[in-house]
Amino acid sequence: xxxxxxxxxxxxxxxxxxxxxxxxxxxxxxxxxxxxxxxxxxxxxxxxxxxxxxxxxxxxxxxxxxxxxxxxxxxxxxxxxxxxxxxxxxxxxxxxxxxxxxxxxxxxxxxxxxxxxxxxxxxxxxxxxxxxxxxxxxxxxxxxxxxxxxxxxxxxxxxxxxxxxxxxxxxxxxxxxxxxxxxxxxxxxxxxxxxxxxxxxxxxxxxxxxxxxxxxxxxxxxxxxxxxxxxxxxxxxxxxxxx
Numbered sequence: 001x002x003x004x005x006x007x008x009x010x011x012x013x014x015x016x017x018x019x020x021x022x023x024x025x026x027x028x029x030x031x032x033x034x035x036x037x038x039x040x041x042x043x044x045x046x047x048x049x050x051x052x053x054x055x056x057x058x059x060x061x062x063x064x065x066x067x068x069x070x071x072x073x074x075x076x077x078x079x080x081x082x083x084x085x086x087x088x089x090x091x092x093x094x095x096x097x098x099x100x101x102x103x104x105x106x107x108x109x110x111x112x113x114x115x116x117x118x119x120x121x122x123x124x125x126x127x128x129x130x131x132x133x134x135x136x137x138x139x140x141x142x143x144x145x146x147x148x149x150x151x152x153x154x155x156x157x158x159x160x161x162x163x164x165x166x167x168x169x170x171x172x173x174x175x176x177x178x179x180x181x182x183x184x185x186x187x188x189x190x191x192x193x194x195x196x197x198x199x200x201x202x203x204x205x206x207x208x209x210x211x212x213x214x215x216x217x218x219x220x221x222x223x224x225x226x227x228x229x230x231x232x233x234x235x236x237x238x239x240x241x242x243x
Contacts, residue, residue, distance in 0.1 A: 014044070
Protein backbone atom coordinates (compact mmCIF):
# COMPACT_ATOMS: atom_id res chain seq x y z
CA UNK A 1 0.00 0.00 0.00
CA UNK A 2 1.26 3.46 -0.87
CA UNK A 3 2.06 5.84 1.96
CA UNK A 4 0.75 9.36 1.31
CA UNK A 5 2.14 10.98 4.46
CA UNK A 6 4.23 13.84 3.09
CA UNK A 7 6.08 14.25 6.38
CA UNK A 8 8.16 11.21 5.45
CA UNK A 9 10.52 10.70 2.49
CA UNK A 10 9.39 8.71 -0.54
CA UNK A 11 5.82 9.99 -0.09
CA UNK A 12 3.24 8.30 -2.27
CA UNK A 13 5.38 5.22 -2.83
CA UNK A 14 4.94 1.67 -1.60
CA UNK A 15 8.01 1.18 0.53
CA UNK A 16 9.38 -2.32 1.03
CA UNK A 17 11.48 -3.28 4.02
CA UNK A 18 14.06 -6.02 3.63
CA UNK A 19 15.37 -7.76 6.75
CA UNK A 20 19.11 -7.32 7.36
CA UNK A 21 21.36 -9.96 5.76
CA UNK A 22 22.40 -11.33 9.15
CA UNK A 23 18.75 -12.31 9.71
CA UNK A 24 18.48 -14.10 6.36
CA UNK A 25 21.51 -16.40 6.37
CA UNK A 26 19.34 -19.44 5.57
CA UNK A 27 17.23 -17.67 2.96
CA UNK A 28 19.71 -18.12 0.08
CA UNK A 29 18.69 -14.80 -1.46
CA UNK A 30 15.13 -15.93 -2.23
CA UNK A 31 13.47 -13.05 -0.38
CA UNK A 32 15.76 -10.48 -1.99
CA UNK A 33 14.97 -11.79 -5.46
CA UNK A 34 11.26 -11.83 -4.68
CA UNK A 35 11.28 -8.22 -3.49
CA UNK A 36 13.47 -6.97 -6.33
CA UNK A 37 10.96 -8.46 -8.75
CA UNK A 38 8.21 -6.31 -7.20
CA UNK A 39 9.92 -3.02 -7.98
CA UNK A 40 8.13 -0.58 -10.27
CA UNK A 41 7.81 3.24 -10.55
CA UNK A 42 5.53 3.27 -7.50
CA UNK A 43 7.51 0.84 -5.36
CA UNK A 44 10.81 1.55 -3.60
CA UNK A 45 12.92 0.14 -0.83
CA UNK A 46 12.68 1.85 2.54
CA UNK A 47 15.09 4.70 3.14
CA UNK A 48 14.96 7.29 5.91
CA UNK A 49 12.26 7.65 8.53
CA UNK A 50 9.77 4.81 8.78
CA UNK A 51 6.14 5.82 9.50
CA UNK A 52 5.67 2.94 11.95
CA UNK A 53 8.48 4.26 14.14
CA UNK A 54 8.62 7.45 16.16
CA UNK A 55 10.78 10.11 14.57
CA UNK A 56 13.96 10.71 16.50
CA UNK A 57 15.05 14.23 17.49
CA UNK A 58 17.71 15.82 15.31
CA UNK A 59 20.22 15.47 18.14
CA UNK A 60 19.14 12.26 19.86
CA UNK A 61 20.22 11.50 23.40
CA UNK A 62 20.59 8.16 25.14
CA UNK A 63 17.16 8.59 26.73
CA UNK A 64 15.64 9.21 23.29
CA UNK A 65 16.72 5.72 22.25
CA UNK A 66 15.05 4.32 25.35
CA UNK A 67 11.87 6.25 24.55
CA UNK A 68 11.63 5.74 20.79
CA UNK A 69 13.63 2.72 19.69
CA UNK A 70 14.05 0.00 22.30
CA UNK A 71 11.63 -2.91 22.26
CA UNK A 72 9.48 -3.23 25.35
CA UNK A 73 11.22 -6.35 26.67
CA UNK A 74 14.70 -4.79 26.54
CA UNK A 75 13.37 -1.44 27.76
CA UNK A 76 11.85 -3.01 30.86
CA UNK A 77 14.79 -5.31 31.50
CA UNK A 78 17.44 -2.58 31.42
CA UNK A 79 15.43 -0.26 33.64
CA UNK A 80 14.61 -3.03 36.12
CA UNK A 81 18.25 -4.11 36.27
CA UNK A 82 19.49 -0.56 36.83
CA UNK A 83 16.80 0.11 39.46
CA UNK A 84 17.80 -3.06 41.31
CA UNK A 85 21.41 -1.88 41.40
CA UNK A 86 20.34 1.59 42.49
CA UNK A 87 18.16 0.23 45.29
CA UNK A 88 21.07 -1.99 46.35
CA UNK A 89 23.18 1.10 46.99
CA UNK A 90 25.75 0.29 44.34
CA UNK A 91 28.14 2.80 42.85
CA UNK A 92 26.88 4.83 39.87
CA UNK A 93 29.25 2.99 37.55
CA UNK A 94 27.42 -0.25 38.40
CA UNK A 95 24.03 1.36 37.84
CA UNK A 96 25.26 2.72 34.51
CA UNK A 97 26.60 -0.66 33.40
CA UNK A 98 23.30 -2.32 34.34
CA UNK A 99 21.38 0.33 32.40
CA UNK A 100 23.43 -0.36 29.27
CA UNK A 101 24.49 -4.00 29.49
CA UNK A 102 21.97 -5.33 26.94
CA UNK A 103 21.57 -2.17 24.90
CA UNK A 104 22.27 -3.85 21.56
CA UNK A 105 19.27 -6.12 22.15
CA UNK A 106 17.10 -3.02 22.11
CA UNK A 107 17.21 -2.34 18.39
CA UNK A 108 20.38 -3.73 16.84
CA UNK A 109 21.48 -7.34 17.30
CA UNK A 110 21.26 -10.10 19.92
CA UNK A 111 24.19 -12.28 18.85
CA UNK A 112 27.26 -11.48 20.98
CA UNK A 113 25.19 -8.76 22.63
CA UNK A 114 27.75 -8.07 25.35
CA UNK A 115 30.39 -7.17 22.79
CA UNK A 116 28.03 -5.16 20.59
CA UNK A 117 26.64 -3.30 23.61
CA UNK A 118 30.11 -2.45 24.90
CA UNK A 119 31.22 -1.27 21.47
CA UNK A 120 28.14 0.95 21.13
CA UNK A 121 28.81 2.85 24.35
CA UNK A 122 32.61 2.68 24.65
CA UNK A 123 33.21 6.26 23.36
CA UNK A 124 30.80 7.62 25.98
CA UNK A 125 31.46 5.72 29.22
CA UNK A 126 34.44 4.86 31.37
CA UNK A 127 36.72 2.00 30.37
CA UNK A 128 35.60 0.03 33.41
CA UNK A 129 31.90 0.31 32.54
CA UNK A 130 32.53 -0.75 28.93
CA UNK A 131 34.64 -3.71 30.09
CA UNK A 132 31.95 -4.89 32.51
CA UNK A 133 29.28 -4.67 29.81
CA UNK A 134 31.39 -6.68 27.37
CA UNK A 135 32.38 -9.41 29.82
CA UNK A 136 28.96 -9.88 31.43
CA UNK A 137 27.97 -11.99 28.43
CA UNK A 138 30.50 -14.67 29.34
CA UNK A 139 30.40 -14.23 33.11
CA UNK A 140 26.64 -14.86 33.17
CA UNK A 141 27.39 -18.53 32.49
CA UNK A 142 29.84 -18.90 35.38
CA UNK A 143 28.48 -19.43 38.93
CA UNK A 144 30.28 -17.85 41.87
CA UNK A 145 29.09 -19.36 45.14
CA UNK A 146 31.19 -16.93 47.18
CA UNK A 147 28.79 -14.12 46.26
CA UNK A 148 25.66 -16.23 45.93
CA UNK A 149 25.51 -16.24 42.14
CA UNK A 150 24.30 -19.46 40.54
CA UNK A 151 23.85 -20.56 36.96
CA UNK A 152 20.73 -18.80 35.66
CA UNK A 153 17.65 -21.01 35.58
CA UNK A 154 16.55 -19.05 32.54
CA UNK A 155 19.57 -20.33 30.60
CA UNK A 156 18.58 -23.94 31.23
CA UNK A 157 15.15 -23.09 29.89
CA UNK A 158 16.41 -21.05 26.93
CA UNK A 159 19.28 -23.26 25.78
CA UNK A 160 18.67 -26.70 27.29
CA UNK A 161 20.17 -28.62 30.19
CA UNK A 162 23.04 -29.97 28.11
CA UNK A 163 24.17 -26.61 26.68
CA UNK A 164 27.89 -25.91 27.07
CA UNK A 165 29.25 -22.44 26.24
CA UNK A 166 31.70 -22.44 23.29
CA UNK A 167 35.46 -22.30 23.92
CA UNK A 168 35.79 -18.54 23.36
CA UNK A 169 33.15 -17.84 26.02
CA UNK A 170 34.85 -20.21 28.45
CA UNK A 171 38.14 -18.44 27.80
CA UNK A 172 36.49 -15.08 28.44
CA UNK A 173 35.12 -16.43 31.74
CA UNK A 174 38.57 -17.42 32.97
CA UNK A 175 40.18 -14.16 31.89
CA UNK A 176 37.42 -12.08 33.48
CA UNK A 177 37.90 -13.87 36.82
CA UNK A 178 41.53 -12.76 36.91
CA UNK A 179 40.82 -9.16 35.97
CA UNK A 180 40.98 -6.25 38.41
CA UNK A 181 37.40 -5.30 37.47
CA UNK A 182 35.98 -8.77 37.97
CA UNK A 183 33.69 -7.72 40.81
CA UNK A 184 32.31 -4.79 38.81
CA UNK A 185 31.19 -7.20 36.13
CA UNK A 186 30.04 -9.82 38.64
CA UNK A 187 27.76 -7.31 40.35
CA UNK A 188 26.28 -6.51 36.94
CA UNK A 189 25.47 -10.19 36.43
CA UNK A 190 23.92 -10.33 39.88
CA UNK A 191 21.59 -7.48 38.95
CA UNK A 192 20.96 -8.87 35.47
CA UNK A 193 17.71 -10.46 36.60
CA UNK A 194 15.40 -11.97 34.04
CA UNK A 195 12.40 -9.99 35.15
CA UNK A 196 10.08 -8.91 32.36
CA UNK A 197 7.02 -7.88 34.32
CA UNK A 198 4.84 -5.51 32.34
CA UNK A 199 3.30 -4.12 35.50
CA UNK A 200 6.65 -2.90 36.85
CA UNK A 201 6.75 0.66 35.53
CA UNK A 202 10.12 2.42 35.74
CA UNK A 203 10.64 5.65 33.84
CA UNK A 204 14.08 6.15 32.23
CA UNK A 205 14.11 9.73 33.54
CA UNK A 206 14.86 8.22 36.95
CA UNK A 207 18.45 7.79 35.75
CA UNK A 208 18.82 11.17 34.04
CA UNK A 209 21.25 12.58 36.61
CA UNK A 210 23.33 9.39 36.71
CA UNK A 211 23.51 9.42 32.92
CA UNK A 212 24.54 13.07 33.00
CA UNK A 213 27.48 12.25 35.25
CA UNK A 214 28.53 8.96 33.63
CA UNK A 215 27.64 9.18 29.93
CA UNK A 216 29.42 11.65 27.61
CA UNK A 217 26.42 12.74 25.58
CA UNK A 218 27.73 14.27 22.32
CA UNK A 219 26.51 17.76 21.50
CA UNK A 220 25.77 16.71 17.91
CA UNK A 221 23.57 13.84 19.08
CA UNK A 222 24.27 10.11 19.14
CA UNK A 223 24.90 9.00 15.58
CA UNK A 224 26.19 12.33 14.33
CA UNK A 225 29.32 13.02 16.37
CA UNK A 226 31.78 11.16 14.15
CA UNK A 227 32.68 8.63 16.83
CA UNK A 228 33.82 5.12 15.81
CA UNK A 229 30.35 3.84 16.71
CA UNK A 230 28.18 6.66 15.31
CA UNK A 231 27.05 4.44 12.43
CA UNK A 232 25.68 1.91 14.92
CA UNK A 233 23.45 4.53 16.52
CA UNK A 234 22.30 5.67 13.06
CA UNK A 235 21.38 2.07 12.30
CA UNK A 236 19.04 2.16 15.28
CA UNK A 237 17.58 5.48 14.10
CA UNK A 238 16.86 4.10 10.61
CA UNK A 239 16.83 0.31 11.15
CA UNK A 240 14.96 -0.49 7.93
CA UNK A 241 17.12 1.41 5.46
CA UNK A 242 17.91 -0.65 2.38
CA UNK A 243 21.46 0.75 2.24
